[in-house]
Amino acid sequence: MSIIEARNLCKTFKIAKNREGLKGNLLNLIKPEYEFKKAVNNINFKIGKGEMVGYIGENGAGKSTTIKMLTGILTPTSGEAIINGVVPYKNRVKNNMQIGVVFGQRTQLWWDTPVIESYKLIQKMYEVPIATYRKNLEMFTELLELEPLLSIPVRQLSLGQKMRCEIAASFLHNPKIVYLDEPTVGLDIFIKDKMREFVKTVNRENGVTVILTSHDLRDIEEICSRVIIIDKGSIAYDGSVDEIKNSLGAFRIIEFKVRNINKEFDAFVINNNYPFSLLSMDSYKIKIKFDGNKMTAANVMDIVSQYCEIVDITIQEPSIESIVKEYYKK
């Protein structure tokens, strides 16, 4: 039984063309020209109750547009979204009662008043039984360490503090579905960890369904079991997170800070028959991409250390963009 269903969902934006120069500007006023941009093209998926799904893609791929249609902010050009039996853009209030939303760049809290006032208002607005509200507030306060923040006006909070309050607000009324649209943008690793833990705990306790978009693959890995990849408005992949990681995301990029590179290194690079490739190098830095299924970072280090003195290393996890790109190469 699916709680979220997208059927042939499409959204086309009409954008006024901007002609340059004074003549162009005047023409824009008198006879505007438009171009049509297909942001979302025929998307279909079903999400079950209690599922946690990562919705990923490059910037401008149509992630936010999809989320806005699912939440009812945008009306689709064609197709349909059904959220727990409700068409969100037609029956807005009914849909709003059953969902929670976090937009990474926006705030739903009241800017000028202490955080707790916003929470009290949520309790009244969503008609949350007072016992449920107290229980949730207590649990959220502990998980996200909100206690010292509750009496501070929202405008005085730092980004990390604000996002913790924000995410708590979106779960406070026991929504059936929560949409998290880039909730971890700009946050440090400790707060990210706290937020991931929080989402997992609430999902376990309440069985809330979560759709998460993020550019941080670790968010998706840790929270979601299923991932949908969208590219240029269409679904490119819909399946388990493990599967895509194993098939595509096994490569790593390793960067060495080095000194005293010896001459043999050049010859080695040319004749290299190891399963890795040199991305860039100068006299201080060597950047290598390798397949994690075929060799380990230690192997790479051993090989490189034969030709130079290693000062420092950093290993990069594959980003969502690189996974999507890799997927398309296949």
Add this chain to the structure above:
Amino acid sequence: MQKVAKIIELVKMRIKANVAYSAFMWSYLIVGIIQVVIFYFIWTAVYAGKSSINGFTLKQMITYIILSRILVSQVSWGINIFISTKIRDGSIATDLLRPFDFQFYIYLLRTGDLLCYFLINGIPAFLFSIVAFGLQAPTSITSFVLFVVSLLIGVTISFFVEFFVGVLSFYSKNGWGLQYTKMAVLDFFSGAMVPLAFLPGWLNKIVNLLPFKDIIYTPISIYMGVVPDDQVVKVLVRQTIWLFALLVFTRIFYKIAVRKITVQGG
């Protein structure tokens, strides 16, 4: 009961958000009083050597002008700028996600603003004017009650006008041009500048066909007893008809416009 509780809570929240800036609130109070003082002196100068103009004595004129300035201030800024700003920066998204009908939600916010305004600016300026300038008192308790009823209808009519102007910026994406147009139209056609009796006959005919005079001129006329007793009910009925006509109109307009919205950014 829960429905009422959430309405009250939202209005209260808006008031709390408004009074969070105490310096702003205090200056608001002082400005309200300075404004009526200025208008008092202007009109006293206009009346120098004359006992009445167009059938208005100085006292009547002062009463009219001060009441109209107090009432027009509640619409001069307005919720339309609130709406258009939110459309411009895309934060309308969070308002569309509140568990309220959007128009009703905006109405409740404006009610919060209005209560703040009357409490901090309007009522103090009114009481001050009664004491300082001997403002004409209402002719009877009945006429005062009817004035309040008419005022509440007028306030709601001005809400619909502002809501319409705000939603227009779903199309234009920039509300300032609309704001100036709205202010000019309301100042002129609502009778906020001068009593409508001062306008030439042909203009009065146009004004009578529009709803704007029911925002300011009508309530004040009832307060001052200009409307004959047997006509008051008729006037209130006309106001109510405008109220419902605008309600229906703005709802239809909003339903069409909201399909157009593109939430900017994010």
